[in-house]
Amino acid sequence: MIRALLLVLLATGLVLAPGCSRSSPAGTESSPRVLVGAGATLPYPLYSKWAAEYARVDPTVRVNYQSIGSGAGIRQVEGGVVDFGATDEPMSEEQIRQSPIKLVHIPTTVGAVVFAFNLPGLRDLALSADVAAAIFLGTVQRWDDERLRALNPGRVLPSEPIIVVHRADGSGTSAALTTYFSMHDEKWSTTVGSGTSPRFPVGVGTKGNEGVTAFVKATPLSIGYVELVYAKQAGLSMAQVRNPAGRFVAPTLDALDAAARSVNASAATSGERVMLLDSADESAYPIAALSYVVVPRNARDRKKGEALAKFLWWAVHHGQAFARELDYAALPSPLVGRAERALRELRADGHELLPAGS
Amino acid sequence: MNEPAALTPSSRSTHAPRPLGEPSHALVDRSLVALGGGAACILVVVLAVVAAVVLDLALPSVRALGFGFVTGRQWDPVHGDLGALPFLYGTVVTSLVALTLAVPVALGVALFLTDLGPLPLRRPVAALVELLAAVPGVVYGLWAAIVLAPLLRTTVEPALEAHLGFLPMFRGPKVGVGLLCASLVLAVMILPTIASLSREVLRAVPIELREGGLALGATRWDVVRRIVLPHAKQGIFGAILLGFGRAVGETMAVAMVVGSRADITGSLFSPGYTMSSVMANELPEATSTLHVAALAEIGLLLFAITFAFNVAARLLVSRVRGPEAALVRVVTPRLEEHT
Amino acid sequence: MRAELDAAYSGRTLAARAATAASCVAVAIAMVPLLAILLYVAQRGLGALSWSFFTRLPNPVGESGGGMANAIVGTLELVGLASLMGIPVGIAAGLFLAEYRTTMLTRVVRFSADVLAGVPSIIVGVVVYATVVVRMQHFSTLAGALALAVLMLPLVARTTDELARTVPDSLREAALALGASRWRIAIHVVLRTAGPGIRAGCMLAVARVCGETAPLLFTAFNNRFWNESLGDPTSSLQVQIFTYTMSPYDDWHAQAWAAALVLVAIVVVLNLAARRVLRGPKAA
Numbered sequence: 001m002i003r004a005l006l007l008v009l010l011a012t013g014l015v016l017a018p019g020c021s022r023s024s025p026a027g028t029e030s031s032p033r034v035l036v037g038a039g040a041t042l043p044y045p046l047y048s049k050w051a052a053e054y055a056r057v058d059p060t061v062r063v064n065y066q067s068i069g070s071g072a073g074i075r076q077v078e079g080g081v082v083d084f085g086a087t088d089e090p091m092s093e094e095q096i097r098q099s100p101i102k103l104v105h106i107p108t109t110v111g112a113v114v115f116a117f118n119l120p121g122l123r124d125l126a127l128s129a130d131v132a133a134a135i136f137l138g139t140v141q142r143w144d145d146e147r148l149r150a151l152n153p154g155r156v157l158p159s160e161p162i163i164v165v166h167r168a169d170g171s172g173t174s175a176a177l178t179t180y181f182s183m184h185d186e187k188w189s190t191t192v193g194s195g196t197s198p199r200f201p202v203g204v205g206t207k208g209n210e211g212v213t214a215f216v217k218a219t220p221l222s223i224g225y226v227e228l229v230y231a232k233q234a235g236l237s238m239a240q241v242r243n244p245a246g247r248f249v250a251p252t253l254d255a256l257d258a259a260a261r262s263v264n265a266s267a268a269t270s271g272e273r274v275m276l277l278d279s280a281d282e283s284a285y286p287i288a289a290l291s292y293v294v295v296p297r298n299a300r301d302r303k304k305g306e307a308l309a310k311f312l313w314w315a316v317h318h319g320q321a322f323a324r325e326l327d328y329a330a331l332p333s334p335l336v337g338r339a340e341r342a343l344r345e346l347r348a349d350g351h352e353l354l355p356a357g358s
Numbered sequence: 359m360n361e362p363a364a365l366t367p368s369s370r371s372t373h374a375p376r377p378l379g380e381p382s383h384a385l386v387d388r389s390l391v392a393l394g395g396g397a398a399c400i401l402v403v404v405l406a407v408v409a410a411v412v413l414d415l416a417l418p419s420v421r422a423l424g425f426g427f428v429t430g431r432q433w434d435p436v437h438g439d440l441g442a443l444p445f446l447y448g449t450v451v452t453s454l455v456a457l458t459l460a461v462p463v464a465l466g467v468a469l470f471l472t473d474l475g476p477l478p479l480r481r482p483v484a485a486l487v488e489l490l491a492a493v494p495g496v497v498y499g500l501w502a503a504i505v506l507a508p509l510l511r512t513t514v515e516p517a518l519e520a521h522l523g524f525l526p527m528f529r530g531p532k533v534g535v536g537l538l539c540a541s542l543v544l545a546v547m548i549l550p551t552i553a554s555l556s557r558e559v560l561r562a563v564p565i566e567l568r569e570g571g572l573a574l575g576a577t578r579w580d581v582v583r584r585i586v587l588p589h590a591k592q593g594i595f596g597a598i599l600l601g602f603g604r605a606v607g608e609t610m611a612v613a614m615v616v617g618s619r620a621d622i623t624g625s626l627f628s629p630g631y632t633m634s635s636v637m638a639n640e641l642p643e644a645t646s647t648l649h650v651a652a653l654a655e656i657g658l659l660l661f662a663i664t665f666a667f668n669v670a671a672r673l674l675v676s677r678v679r680g681p682e683a684a685l686v687r688v689v690t691p692r693l694e695e696h697t
Numbered sequence: 698m699r700a701e702l703d704a705a706y707s708g709r710t711l712a713a714r715a716a717t718a719a720s721c722v723a724v725a726i727a728m729v730p731l732l733a734i735l736l737y738v739a740q741r742g743l744g745a746l747s748w749s750f751f752t753r754l755p756n757p758v759g760e761s762g763g764g765m766a767n768a769i770v771g772t773l774e775l776v777g778l779a780s781l782m783g784i785p786v787g788i789a790a791g792l793f794l795a796e797y798r799t800t801m802l803t804r805v806v807r808f809s810a811d812v813l814a815g816v817p818s819i820i821v822g823v824v825v826y827a828t829v830v831v832r833m834q835h836f837s838t839l840a841g842a843l844a845l846a847v848l849m850l851p852l853v854a855r856t857t858d859e860l861a862r863t864v865p866d867s868l869r870e871a872a873l874a875l876g877a878s879r880w881r882i883a884i885h886v887v888l889r890t891a892g893p894g895i896r897a898g899c900m901l902a903v904a905r906v907c908g909e910t911a912p913l914l915f916t917a918f919n920n921r922f923w924n925e926s927l928g929d930p931t932s933s934l935q936v937q938i939f940t941y942t943m944s945p946y947d948d949w950h951a952q953a954w955a956a957a958l959v960l961v962a963i964v965v966v967l968n969l970a971a972r973r974v975l976r977g978p979k980a981a
Contacts, residue, residue, distance in 0.1 A: 197436050
């Protein structure tokens with residue numbers, strides 16, 4: 001019996017061997033440094049691409065990014081459980097005050113929040129801010145509601161109820177959307193308000209941009225809000241949204257670029273909150289969100305901190321080339337400057353993490 | 359089972375006179391007993407730690423929200439408006455619907471396996487039931503999200519509304535995911551659990567009773583109805599309670615199809631939320647202390663509910679056989695001989 | 698009189714037939730969804746299994762291809778580590794419970810084990826997160842394995858306990874009469890007699906823990922790469938099935954089925970092995 005038990009234990013030990021042996025390879029130098037990041041799902045496809053590409057640029061570093069939502073990203077980086085967080089909604093004054101550690105926001109990319117819908121036989125739909133808000137409030141309940149028909153003359157809208165899909169997790173995408181609605185709709189701003197975890201009056205909740213996209217894809221008559229690349233990769237129809245110039249703009253990379261370019265340079269440099277909603281550019285798509293990586297100002301581990309600073313430096317410069325492939329707008333230059341300044345703030349035991357010359 | 363007098367520690371020394379020429383076993387003996395005792399105490403410590411940590415995390419919410427937490431219908435972490443009723447509702451509704459669907463079928467299966475089914479079929483069906491009891495919840499969730507939910511949306515829910523739409527619970531948005539979907543996947547998951555536990559309980563009814571009944575001219579069904587079921591009643595009730603406990607605690611399969619919406623509507627079609635799935639979704643991101651504490655308090659409630667059900671169930675099942683019948687059933691060869 | 702009895706009897710046989718038929722129907726109803734799940738897993742999983750599934754790391758989001766090599770190893774590591782922690786302690790505790798079955802302490806322990814076995818696994822995950830992950834300031838393989846070990850411990854302890862108690866006391870008394878000490882009896886008599894059962898019970902406990910997903914969400918977390926040490930987060934089949942299922946990509950859905958197939962295969966093999974272990978001594 002004892003022998004048998006020993007055998008069982010030995011077997012489990014053998015299974016474990018690869019893990020242990022990797023943990024202590026012959027030279028400790030060869031073991032890659034692991035940077036763990038977590039948070040926003042909006043930029044996840046881009047960050048995951050960066051992680052894969054950066055493993056080639058610097059084979060000694062592995063960036064493990066998990067998309068668990070902006071709210072969770074901030075919470076985990078505050079708790080020191082991950083090396084960096086990510087969010088599409090910068091922390092509020094209140095959050096910054098309550099945070100146990102000092103955090104630095106580094107802008108990384110600009111994404112568009114699109115209305116993705118699933119109407120068999122219909123690829124185009126025009127929406128205005130107030131009608132979209134009404135759909136998510138539950139006051140416009142059917143696809144052939146007269147307010148929708150008024151915006152879509154000539155399109156055949158089914159006489160069916162609208163199935164609304166929203167995020168169930170704390171989300172920067174939700175924050176961008178609800179801020180946009182609050183700017184345009186009195187009722188929205190008084191009843192729901194804006195934030196990462198708003199209480200939607202109607203609809204089905206699901207986790208992450210991934211979940212909303214999957215739901216819309218699988219469910220006819222549904223509408224949800226996701227980042228452009230998710231809708232595009234899943235082949236979903238996206239609504240054109242009326243911008244302040246009165247034009248219905250489809251969410252394309254050009255329209256998103258226009259929104260990103262119109263960022264207020266002085267606000268960007270002064271470190272104020274950057275708004276990318278309702279761009280003044282008449283060809284711009286009105287709902288864009290700036291995504292940030294959130295890093296502790298003082299790294300616990302200098303080596304890790306340096307690796308992270310180098311990775312982020314690479315991301316806001318070289319990494320931007322991958323942004324366009326995935327339909328994110330490249331970071332406009334005032335924001336690149338802001339990212340650079342933020343990265344120079346990073347310290348470990350009082351030492352700057354970035355080499356002075358970079 | 360008799361308790362041999364020798365097996366209490368106090369009387370130990372008198373029963374083990376050390377043979378000459380052997381090394382002192384007393385010390386080894388004592389230290390090994392201490393080791394075993396230590397290992398056993400780990401179980402108590404672990405349970406205490408689990409309870410203490412959950413309680414500690416939940417304390418701010420218990421203090422701040424009091425009893426209103428359990429009756430509050432709003433869940434709005436942003437505005438600090440935290441009521442757990444929607445989650446309690448979701449958990450109770452999905453578990454009860456699952457039980458309603460699964461129990462009759464599971465009992466039928468259990469009786470098939472012990473008394474009623476054709477003999478050559480019993481063993482393969484039993485093996486399959488065991489196997490399915492072991493399939494991980496996340497696999498059930500995968501199936502429910504990709505296969506079951508679309509089926510519900512396109513076929514089952516419209517049909518239910520057409521035929522039973524006069525009941526408010528069968529009306530509403532036909533979305534696929536929702537309380538109904540979660541209930542169905544739970545029913546499928548707990549069916550093997552209840553079936554194999556009940557089978558265990560039924561098997562424990564002495565074979566002599568059955569033979570006596572048959573010898574008196576009773577049919578198999580008479581034996582089941584008059585002898586086996588009355589004998590096994592408590593145990594079966596215990597098996598059902600354990601099934602309920604499993605349904606209440608199941609997280610992943612439910613989180614994948616429940617619709618994640620803290621709302622109380624009368625409809626089974628509408629999306630809902632359960633206690634375990636809200637913890638899985640919101641704990642990693644809850645930022646305010648109160649939000650974390652409220653989620654922990656939901657955990658505390660969940661802990662209390664499963665605690666109560668498991669204790670009750672184990673009391674009932676253990677009158678029949680050892681409480682871990684679930685696991686032991688496959689393991690005890692002696693029992694295999696009955697079928 | 699006779700006719701009446703006959704009538705009553707035929708009524709009863711009719712009822713018996715109906716009951717048998719009903720139980721067959723119940724089996725049929727039960728088998729439909731259950732077989733559907735197994736068939737879906739087998740069919741879609743086999744369709745998606747490929748060499749790269751076992752050898753490659755996941756591709757970036759939205760790019761098809763890639764595999765789950767790290768998740769497969771991650772699951773094995775987590776479960777292996779959990780077994781190393783849970784099984785020895787569980788068996789020792791179980792033997793103690795069986796050999797000192799009437800003391801106050803054993804009653805408390807047995808009760809704790811029963812309660813612990815019923816605690817929802819998500820709660821164990823939360824507790825390990827609050828006590829280990831937050832303290833260590835890292836999601837880690839170790840934390841995940843610890844959560845799984847906590848789930849495994851009561852199962853192993855109670856199975857050992859139950860099985861050791863089925864060892865006839867006459868054997869213990871015979872050994873005592875020969876002058877064997879208590880630990881010799883526990884190890885050489887009880888453990889050996891109940892050995893196959895305990896081994897099988899451990900395998901079943903391992904199989905159960907293999908599928909646990911909820912406690913890993915906040916402990917082992919997930920990893921796109923190989924985990925370099927036990928202090929790093931790790932990917933696992935369970936968590937990958939969850940994330941891939943919730944994604945909008947068809948390729949990821951296919952991989953989720955493949956992962957489900959692998960996971961179910963592991964569980965089935967462990968279950969079958971447990972049965973074999975039991976049959977073994979009987980056949981001999």
